[in-house]
Amino acid sequence: ERPDTPNDFFCQTQDMRIVTCTWSQGDTHLYGRHSPKYILFEEFSQKMVPCTVSCSEQCSCSWDIGQQRICNVTVTVENPLGKKTATDVFDVTHRIYPAAPFQLWEECTDTKITLHWKHRNKGIELFCQTEVLQPDGKVELHNGSDTHLDYASITLGGLQPYTGYTVRVRCGVANHFWRWSEWSEARTIRTTESTPSGKLDIWREITPVQGGRNVTLFWKQAPSFRANGRNISYELTWEKLEDGSKPESISFSSVYNSTRISIDNYSYRISIMAKNNVNCSLPSVLIIPTATGTEELKEEQVNGTDDGIFISWEPRHIYDSYIIDWCNYPMLQPCDLQWKRFGPNTSSALINSAAFVLGVRYNFHIYGSVANRASLLEKKTGYLKELPPLHDPTVEKVELTSNAVTLSWDYHLTNESGFVRGYHVYVSPVQEDCSLKGSKKHVLPDGAVLCKYAIENPEEKRYTVKYLLPNTKYKLVVKAYTSAGETPIVSFRYIDTPFNSNTLYLLVLLVIVPSLVAAICRWKMKWVKECCCPVIPSPNKSKALSFEEFKMGSEKVLKISDCIPDMLAVDSKAEAQKL
Structure with missing residues (x-):
């Protein structure tokens, strides 16, 4: 197909002698001897441009223009199907693309860097830009420079002591800016050391001991603190305030952030400073007051x-x-x-x-x-978030009656996975579901129904389950719960309720005693009959007369006067004879 018009065609120079023109080529899908050919022509001089075109990502062509300052260059692209042209008219002094700065060096203080570099564009006034990469990754751009005979420089201020900065430079023509040069090689520069700024943050933990106190001291770098140097160490000093005794001190390397000292019960002033190769920071001070009895806070x-x-x-x-x-x-x-x-x-x-x-x-x-x-x-x-208790309460005592069980358990409320809000007691007969009076129903995943009792006071560790059946096997468990609930039930404790003693006594009275009496009566029936209903052939043979009050003399005699009849009946002579 026909060639495309050359795109992005422009020309520029680095030294106002060698001009380079570049453009983007299109794709004609023609190759070999049919591929496109490029010709450059300068209109003002009416000459073909003496350069060799090379194309990769872009096409370019460079040549020496001598003393010419105004140029009108036309590029023609041609193949067997046609041709297209593009033109660029320019003043060479307005198309200067400087060479990249080179040979950078610096002079440093704790807060300033003066950066120097050389450039190849002699006699051309340049305007330069310096890029500063901060330690936190932020980038700052500084425009301007001081130009000297053989080099240029810029001073960067407001920097942090003993801090590394990465810098690089690029330049453009000051009078007729065309474009920036390529960046120079990047250079990492560290400012010099200075006195540490800010203070350390110091804190303590006080432990009473016999005759005094152990004070564990901790320190860290506050957000405003800067070491501003290497070889940091810490200088710790403590002194008693009451008697003005001589201070004691000790030094630590930077790997330490705590220590323990022993003091008496008087008040002390403790201070710590950070130290580098230059000087010490301002001291951070902590006052340990005189030891007194403190009220226990809830x-x-x-x-x-x-x-x-x-x-x-x-x-x-x-x-x-x-x-x-x-x-x-x-x-x-x-x-x-x-x-x-x-x-x-x-x-x-x-x-x-x-x-x-x-x-x-x-x-x-x-x-x-x-x-x-x-x-x-x-x-x-x-x-941060409560979890169900890790452990079940330990049932330490079980008190059984025929219709109740009293459970006592122990449970340590500290070091748990949540605040223990109370306890749940679960009970059920082994062979059937539970439906005890005063309980709530709790269904296990396997469908078994338990009776549930809630104790909402975590300090209450005793509970009585009532309305049990005598002589019955029960399973039970005690669970602690937090705001996150409780863990699933995995095991039970088993108990057997005894017989009801009152029922046993009633059974003895109503069944055993009458049965025993009946057995004795049957065993001694003849004796009872003779004792209570004797056949009396003569009054002297009656066993009723064996009692003392019926004795008379040496014989057992029933006197007629002792028998007072209620009625008199006259029997016939025949009946009397039978007797």
Whole structure:
């Protein structure tokens, strides 16, 4: 197909003698001897441009224009199907594309860098731009430079001491700017050392011991602190305030951030400074007050969120700052003590840490500080998120009756995966579902129905389940629960209720005693009959006369006078004879 018009055709120079023209070629899909041919012609001189065209990504052609300053160059692209042209008219002094600066060197102080470089465009006034890559990745551009006979320079101020900066330079023509040169080679430069700026942040943990106190001191670099040098070390000093005794001091390398000292019960002034090869920073001061009996503060429960644990406190106008400390790993020793400082107008904070995990209790202490003296104000405890309890309560005592069971258990409320809100007692007969009076129904995943009783006071660790059946096997379990619920039931404890003793006594009275009496009566029937209903042939043979009151003399005689009849009946002689 016909050739395309050469696109982006323009010409430029680096030294006002050698001109280079470039353009983009189109695709004609013709190759070999039919591929396009390029011809450059300069109109003002009416001469063919004596250059060889080379094409890769772009086509270009360079030649020496001598003293000519105004040019009108036409490029013609031609193939067997046709031809197209493009023209560029230009003043050479307006098309200068400088060579890249080279041979950079610098002079440094703690806050300034003076950068020097050389350039090849002699006699051409250049305007240069310096790129500064900051340590945080930000890029700053500084325009302008001072030009000397053989080199140019720029001074970069407002820099940080002992900090590395990466710089590079490019230039353009000052009077008729055409385009920037290529960047020079990048150079990394470090400013010189200076006195550390800002202060260290110091904190403490006080442990009473016999005759005094152990003070564990911690320090870290505050956001405003800068070491400004290498070979950092720390200088720790402490002195008693009461008697003006000689201060004690100790030095640590930069790898340390804590130490422990032993002091008595008097007040002390503790200070720490950072030191480099130049000088020391300003001291950070901490006052340890005289040891006194402190009132035990009650811990308040706080709630976690997705972003951290929210802490609030009652502000007091007498303090100039507040400090919150906590342990990142409360179950370990050392626990990685952390602390944060807050201004006097702050009364709440969201505490977060990459070390916080679900189901771990974190304890927070809130201090008020004035004149470097800190006082404990409040205690808080909470979880990033509560989980169900890890362990079931241990049932230590079971008291059984025929229709009730009393359970007593032990449970340590600390070091749990959540705040224990109470307990659930589950009971059921082994062979059937449960439906005891006063209980709630709880259905297990396998469909079994348990009776559920709730104890909402976590300090209450005793409960009586009533309305059980005598002589019955029951299964039971005690579960603790938090705001996240409780773990599934996996095992039970089994009990057997005894017989009801009252029923046994009633059985004895109503069945066994009458049966025993009947058996004895049957066994002694003849004796009973003779005793109670004898055949009496003569009064003297009656066993009723064996009692003392019926004895008369040496014989057992029933007197007629002792028998007072209620009625008299006269029998016939025949009946009397029968008797």
